[in-house]
Amino acid sequence: MNVIFASGAVAGKAAKSATSTIPIVCLTGDLVKAGLVKSLASPGGNLTGISILTAEASAKRLELLIQIVPTLERAAVFYNFDDLTASLSVEPTKAAAAKMQVRLQVIGVHGQSDFPSALAAAVNANVQAIALTSNPLFDIAGQQIAELALQNKLATVSFADSFPEVGGLLSYGPSIFAEYHHAAHFAARIIRGAKPADLPVEHTTIYKLGINLKTARALNLKVPEMLLASADTVIE
Known part of the structure; x- marks a missing residue:
């Protein structure tokens, strides 16, 4: 080897x-x-x-959610319990949420089998959106998360550029x-x-924005024209 x-x-x-x-x-x-x-x-x-991973990118993902969900007051951030660097995504997201006056629910998971209960916890906390931290687990399980979130009428954003392709609302990352x-x-x-x-x-020096308009319509959300124009990938 x-x-x-x-x-x-x-x-x-x-x-x-x-x-x-x-x-x-x-x-x-x-x-x-x-x-x-x-x-x-x-x-x-x-x-x-x-x-x-950068703190700026983690905060930016929450900012993007607010642009599409301007009434956002409560959000959740999902992280992998087993990720040694999870705090590098969670802490900037918490700081951004405090600055934007968004109440943030921090929810940890160990694996894909935890997602239904994690979504249930988010729904019970009356969140309107979910941000996913940078971790391979959330890339691998992107479609499962996107489907569960859509069923519960929750906006989502991920670091993985493949996320909009499998039904997620937004992605911002490398x-x-x-x-x-x-x-x-x-x-x-x-x-x-x-x-x-x-x-x-x-x-990483290049970050890309992806938007799924089909998911936005299913959630009755309007994507601002300026945000749409700045997207690298748009799923119709």
Whole structure:
């Protein structure tokens, strides 16, 4: 085996625990705060990769919800209990909610089987919208979450650019497919002889906005023209 690819902090931690010699390329929120590397400039050890999370992007997702749901007073943020970097999404969302005078319900899940009860908790809290933190679980289960949210008439926003394609209302974040390609370049450099310890961790720099108009209509929501014009992807 030449290189291990790990998507998410949990997978990165497991890979690093399993080997100290095989090179690892990890794609996750923040490699430093997850304890996976010593620093961005000098990762050390056998792991390097790409950090895809910023506080600004987490806050921006809540701002986007407010643009489409201008009467938003209560929202929920879902996070993965097992995500070592969950606070990097949750805390900026909480700060943004306080600034925008939105009451925020923080709801944790362990896996896909928890989503029905998580949605029930959100409904019981009278939320109008749900923001999903940056975690592979919410990308994998995007369609399930979108369907449950629509059944309960809740607006949704995710980091995953695939979310509107499976019925979610909004997405704002990096292109996951593009970041996998980015990670492949890391792997190629390692295969050619570079050491992970010498490859600085890189950050996502391009964020994309996706909107599903069909879902917006089903929720009786009007998407502002300026927001629609700024979208990179629009699902009709």
